[in-house]
Amino acid sequence: MQLRKSLMPFWLVDFLLLSISWWLAFWLRFNFSIPDEFNPLVWLSMPLMLGAYLLGLVLARVYRQVWRYIGLPELRQLGLGVFLGGLLCVAAVLMMRYPQFPRSVLLIHPMLVVLSLGAARAGWRTFAEHTELSPNSQPLLIIGSLEDATSALRVLKGSSQWHCVGIASPLMKEQGAYLQQIPVLGLASEIAEIARSTGATTVLLASPPGSTQRRDALLQANPAGLTLLAMPRADAWLRADGASLHKIELEDLLGREAVQLDMRGLAELFSGQTVCVSGAGGSIGSELCRQIARLGVARLVCIDASEIAVYKLEQELSQAHPHMQGIYYTANVREPERLLAVVQSHQPTVFFHAAAYKHVPLMESNNEIEAVRTNILGTLNAARVAGLCGAKKFVLISTDKAVNPTNIMGATKRMAELVVQSVAREFAATDFVSVRFGNVLGSSGSVVPLFTEQIAKGGPITVTHPDIVRYFMTIPEAARLVLQAGLMGKSGQIYVLDMGEPMKIAELARLMIKLSGRSENEIALVFTGLRPGEKLYEELLADDETTEPTPHAKLRIAKSNGLQAVQIEGVVAWVNDAGAAPSSADIRQWLRSHVPEYQARL
Numbered sequence: 001m002q003l004r005k006s007l008m009p010f011w012l013v014d015f016l017l018l019s020i021s022w023w024l025a026f027w028l029r030f031n032f033s034i035p036d037e038f039n040p041l042v043w044l045s046m047p048l049m050l051g052a053y054l055l056g057l058v059l060a061r062v063y064r065q066v067w068r069y070i071g072l073p074e075l076r077q078l079g080l081g082v083f084l085g086g087l088l089c090v091a092a093v094l095m096m097r098y099p100q101f102p103r104s105v106l107l108i109h110p111m112l113v114v115l116s117l118g119a120a121r122a123g124w125r126t127f128a129e130h131t132e133l134s135p136n137s138q139p140l141l142i143i144g145s146l147e148d149a150t151s152a153l154r155v156l157k158g159s160s161q162w163h164c165v166g167i168a169s170p171l172m173k174e175q176g177a178y179l180q181q182i183p184v185l186g187l188a189s190e191i192a193e194i195a196r197s198t199g200a201t202t203v204l205l206a207s208p209p210g211s212t213q214r215r216d217a218l219l220q221a222n223p224a225g226l227t228l229l230a231m232p233r234a235d236a237w238l239r240a241d242g243a244s245l246h247k248i249e250l251e252d253l254l255g256r257e258a259v260q261l262d263m264r265g266l267a268e269l270f271s272g273q274t275v276c277v278s279g280a281g282g283s284i285g286s287e288l289c290r291q292i293a294r295l296g297v298a299r300l301v302c303i304d305a306s307e308i309a310v311y312k313l314e315q316e317l318s319q320a321h322p323h324m325q326g327i328y329y330t331a332n333v334r335e336p337e338r339l340l341a342v343v344q345s346h347q348p349t350v351f352f353h354a355a356a357y358k359h360v361p362l363m364e365s366n367n368e369i370e371a372v373r374t375n376i377l378g379t380l381n382a383a384r385v386a387g388l389c390g391a392k393k394f395v396l397i398s399t400d401k402a403v404n405p406t407n408i409m410g411a412t413k414r415m416a417e418l419v420v421q422s423v424a425r426e427f428a429a430t431d432f433v434s435v436r437f438g439n440v441l442g443s444s445g446s447v448v449p450l451f452t453e454q455i456a457k458g459g460p461i462t463v464t465h466p467d468i469v470r471y472f473m474t475i476p477e478a479a480r481l482v483l484q485a486g487l488m489g490k491s492g493q494i495y496v497l498d499m500g501e502p503m504k505i506a507e508l509a510r511l512m513i514k515l516s517g518r519s520e521n522e523i524a525l526v527f528t529g530l531r532p533g534e535k536l537y538e539e540l541l542a543d544d545e546t547t548e549p550t551p552h553a554k555l556r557i558a559k560s561n562g563l564q565a566v567q568i569e570g571v572v573a574w575v576n577d578a579g580a581a582p583s584s585a586d587i588r589q590w591l592r593s594h595v596p597e598y599q600a601r602l
Contacts, residue, residue: 011054013120018053021112022046025105041098048092053113056085075118082117086110139165139199140229143188144206146171146179152206153180165198195226202227265487269350269393270295276348276391277302278333278382279355281309284397286316287479288352293317295483299325301346303339304355305332333378336385343385350486351386353379354397356413361531363409368587369578375412377575380419380568387427395486396420396434398494403436404597411591411598417494418566418594424491433489435482436496436558437473447505451512460524461509464531468505473497485555494558496547566594 026034026042034042060081090106140162142149149167156162166185169175177184185194191203203226275292279285280302286309289302300317304310307330314328327346331338333355343351356375357363363371379396386394398417401410417434424432454461473481485495506525513523547556574590592598 014057014117015050015054017116017120018050018113019046021109021116022049022105024112025109026102028108029102029105038100038102041101045093045096045098045101048096049089049109052088052092053082053085056083056088057081059084074121078117078121079114082110082113085113137161137163138202139163141165141185141191141195141198141200141203142167142182142206143170143191143203145169146174146177146184148206149179149182152204153182156204162202162204164204165200166194168194168203191226200226202229204229266295266483269487270297272296272298273349274299274301274346275350275352276300276343276346276386277352277354278304278339279353279397280304280328281306281313282354283475284478284482285352285354286313287475288354288482289313289317290320291476291479291483292352293321293324293326297324299327299346301327301329301342301348303329303331303333303342305330333382334373336381339381340385340388343389347389348386348391350393350395351382351389351391352395352397352482352486353382353386355382356397356416358399358409360401360407360409363412364407364531365584368408368584369575369580369582371408371412372575372578372587372591375409376415376419376571379416380423380572383420383423383432384426386432387423387430391430393486393489394420394430394432395482395489396432397482398434398436400436400438400496404599405595406599408587408591411595414595414598415566415571415591419568419571421492422566422568428491431489431491433486433491434494435485435489436494437478437481438470438497447508448512451509455512455516455518455523458523460526461513462526462528463506463509464528466504466506466527468530469503470505481555488555496556496558 022045023034023042026038030038057078058081060077062078062081086106086109089109093101093106138161140156142152142164144152144167146167146169149169153164156164164182166183167179168186168188168191169177169184170188172187174184175186185198195201195203205228270292275297277285277288277292277300280289281304285302285304289300293300302310302313302317304313310328310330314326317324317326329342331342333339333353355378357367357371383394383396396416399410399413401407402414402417403410405411405414420432420434424430451461481495481497489495506527509525510520513520513525516523547558571594578586578590588598588600592600
């Protein structure tokens with residue numbers, strides 16, 4: 001049953017316990033028998049003692065505590081209150097100069113008070129937790145080490161929806177142990193058997209994101225028909241409770257520990273400043289806007305060619321950050337005059353350029369000139385505008401496909417990097433930085449939305465090649481990387497992320513099938529062959545041969561022989577002269593003349 005809120009004034013309980021402890025202190029002082037001549041002294045001094053201790057507890061704010069949630073911090077606060085009360089009591093008794101007052105009572109009494117008041121609070125919490133266990137709460141198993149399970153139990157505390165019946169730890173040394181009276185029932189690999197013995201149908205993964213324990217748990221739990229839940233994400237901890245648990249998602253399995261940010265440096269760069277983001281309505285651009293808004297910018301200028309994307313972003317940010325001045329433009333980076341007019345009216349300190357065409361097969365045929373105009377000329381326009389307006393930083397969002405490109409999209413993004421480095425020579429007051437990263441989970445045009453749609457239709461899931469591999473990161477992780485690199489970067493540098501181990505797309509598809517609760521017998525996996533311009537694997541972006549380390553563990557700098565440059569006016573002239581429909585061969589030949597490492601794969 002639900003515990004009804006008690007109207008009982010808890011200070012009366014303390015009043016009674018203080019009085020009993022006072023009498024017990026005298027009783028212990030005189031070897032369990034208070035002499036008759038000291039009995040009046042007990043009662044005479046008791047009001048003085050009560051006033052002193054209650055004042056001490058009030059000064060320590062003990063009566064602002066909620067007994068049902070009492071813990072070590074509250075007990076330490078109680079100890080402080082008792083210490084203050086004891087000092088006041090000693091001072092009051094000495095000032096009153098009671099005749100033959102046994103001073104040892106003043107030492108015995110605080111110890112009794114701490115024991116009795118602490119026991120009362122601990123007992124009340126135990127009673128509250130027991131009576132608040134809802135008959136409708138569901139049994140839950142936790143997978144993770146005892147250290148991880150501690151955080152999980154903290155989230156579950158007070159939940160009426162779940163109650164933990166056991167822990168499955170991956171560590172042999174923790175078998176048979178107890179955590180908060182909850183037993184470790186076996187190894188994580190035995191989760192199916194443990195679930196049958198306890199009757200639990202839901203499992204909470206307490207292990208860190210991206211750990212092999214999470215993938216192993218999915219493989220074990222799926223055949224047993226168990227529902228997998230994950231801990232609240234970082235941005236949900238402020239409201240974390242049992243209800244904030246969410247079903248396990250792909251990000252929970254593939255993610256890594258969050259990129260650590262230099263918050264002091266970022267606050268100095270962004271707080272109270274004006275920041276501009278082009279391509280603000282896209283997957284990366286919109287996440288950049290969210291994270292920049294949290295850093296306390298005064299004004300955020302959001303630019304995107306898509307009207308609906310700008311509208312959705314405006315609705316979200318105006319509600320989440322009502323005190324921030326958000327300014328939203330439907331503008332195209334391919335129009336330099338319009339872009340200059342927009343940016344010049346706000347004079348941003350930092351300019352993030354995320355606007356681009358990025359879908360490889362779509363840009364590989366029929367749309368090559370569009371990729372050139374947006375990815376190259378659009379970047380040129382944005383970089384020059386940032387320099388002309390005196391921005392402190394300009395950050396280009398690039399891609400791993402710019403490394404030894406085999407497709408139009410990758411080649412145009414590599415050209416964009418070269419253009420940025422060339423513009424850097426024109427504007428010494430602005431730091432121009434490029435940031436490369438791999439595939440972003442859930443971004444528009446990525447395989448995850450495609451696979452999700454195919455699973456919803458009952459399959460099949462189409463994968464181009466059984467051995468094709470990619471690096472992956474989450475959208476928030478990519479945005480944090482961009483922010484950190486923008487803070488650290490020096491003009492002309494290209495930053496890359498230490499992305500760990502790549503993953504086979506086929507394995508990704510199988511994980512998504514299992515996350516949906518289906519099996520490969522129900523959802524077929526079909527291999528269709530590599531598409532034009534598609535690599536079997538992306539280049540290693542962060543090895544010691546091609547990059548240099550930085551003070552940030554997950555960021556590295558691409559090695560280069562000084563600033564590479566292109567003749568910007570020649571680039572602009574060629575694109576303008578090419579007209580509306582240049583041949584695919586001409587575009588590829590022109591790109592190859594500027595990006596020698598570009599090898600078209602048809």
